[in-house]
Amino acid sequence: MADVAAAAGVSAMTVSRALRRPDTVSEEVRARVEEASRRLGFVPSRVASALASARTMTVAVLIPSLTNAVFIDLLAGVQEALSPQGYQPLIGITGYGPEAEERVLRTQLAHDPDGVILSGLDHTPGTWDLLRSLTIPVVHTMDLTAEVEHGDCPVQTVGFSQYDAGYAVGAHLAARGRRRIGLIAGQLDPRTRQRCDGWRQALRDAGRHDPALELMVPDATSVALGAELLERALATHPDTDALFLCNDDLAQGALFQCARLGIPVPERLAVAGFNDLAGAAWTVPPLTTVATPRRAIGVEAARLLIAGMADRTPKDRENPRRVDLGFRLMVRETT
Amino acid sequence: MADVAAAAGVSAMTVSRALRRPDTVSEEVRARVEEASRRLGFVPSRVASALASARTMTVAVLIPSLTNAVFIDLLAGVQEALSPQGYQPLIGITGYGPEAEERVLRTQLAHDPDGVILSGLDHTPGTWDLLRSLTIPVVHTMDLTAEVEHGDCPVQTVGFSQYDAGYAVGAHLAARGRRRIGLIAGQLDPRTRQRCDGWRQALRDAGRHDPALELMVPDATSVALGAELLERALATHPDTDALFLCNDDLAQGALFQCARLGIPVPERLAVAGFNDLAGAAWTVPPLTTVATPRRAIGVEAARLLIAGMADRTPKDRENPRRVDLGFRLMVRETT
């Protein structure tokens, strides 16, 4: 920067200004600085800038895993909204564990991010303490604030009601006249559980809930697991006439297995998935599922953060928001 | 750090040492510093550290897109290898355009990464110039260095031969006795083209290449596109008895469409995909495809980078490596 300043015949400070806020310097100086800067191939050091200005232009984004399309879409939305504003996402992988999340968060905080985006609301007390102590905006995603604020700490959330979405599926299956409605779930994180809770309540409301038809395993969801669990579920309860699979990959695996076993869908068995992942509309038959606004959640979370980071107010604590982006039941042909 | 130093009764420099290289201070001092550090909740500022040491502990990772599972896997591998060593990946999305890639690279370089990982070898002259001028290690992935070095600039690559992989598929289909073997490709980046080139050569070698059976479109690949293109291909050339779809999502879409149209696979039509994406082993029938070592490529690229970053040698120019991680033809039931 000193070199550019010398070349342009101005002070370093003026170079800094000319490059960051061209409107604060005279037209003539701006031109000279830009020319010199370009000629010398000057690239301002963001590190130095960060140290001097206390703004790193980075945002910590914590997600459970990179192999779950749901969080990739979230990340894509975040990236899409952040990057035009000059912010860099710093991704942190938590592996679905609140303890690991706390560790990763601490690591990320050492980078002095200007904001934090988290997945879910299932954090350790240590994490809550940390977050409370921060003076940068924090947004929690993929879930909505519960009635009670967390540990007297107002919280900003962007998501949809996992419970309501699960309820919608249960209600839909019941409305279709199914009597023996089962559930298959993997990856039992809090969000999955909420979906299951909603589904369960819907069946209770319809007077058709049978706990025996619930098959819940901790394993990560996958097409393979869906195929396997479908077989197991039908083996135990052959009279099952409808199944809610808590994620589309499970549902796709189940559909494949039905095809293999010669089980007609939806005639003999109705199948519903969750998330409306890529290809769900093209399975045979096309899969009934719930479209979730994952990308939009990322975009909105980033927007809230940017707003909070712009005015250097200590945090949006005073004004916590709860943004419900909803969901859509996609009724296709498997039900 | 000054506060911790005061609390521990030592100088700031000693705190810095005690925390980074505990073996360089006396046991007693180390204990005092750690205690004080913990008690005060001290988190060293990486920004300041970066400025002072000229090491940001970040690595720029440029990939075309977040919605392509291939690059997510690559990223996951990179992250997995980088993060235990204390490095942070900085992701940059290039959208498959060399020009956009150059822009993104320039942006990332402002963050002073300690290393760079790129996808492919298809860069603009400007990008090559930039890379040549860097004093940090650079690794290119998903492809292998061609015979001729790029613009006299030795290059480090980790990948596999897209050409050979394509050839293997073509040879396999021919060996299965298929006569009218077609090709469906989307996302026509250089890697896809190389796969197609290999496939083409295999068919020529078998004396069965018919350019009319090639259907190449620029659109991003997807299950939906696969279904659509399958129908279009068969409409134009009903006698096609085998198809290579250049990515598994296309192949899955094609399989779905075959099921819908009542086309028996593999009896009437053999289908081969590429990449062995999640679920490929579970389609009906299970999909023949090529397993590519995407995650391993990420891990290996990160390893090479770490090696190059450790010893602060200007760059691994002197010792460019070409790491071929191979591929595996997964013969399943669609062929």
Added chain:
DNA sequence: TTGTAAGCGTTATCAG
């Protein structure tokens, strides 16, 4: 083994 001094490359601040 520990401490001192001098930056690292910017930007905030305030004066001109």
Added chain:
DNA sequence: CTGATAACGCTTACAA
């Protein structure tokens, strides 16, 4: 509108 000066929080280099 421009510039001088003092940080920002740490690490390198060297001295003790």
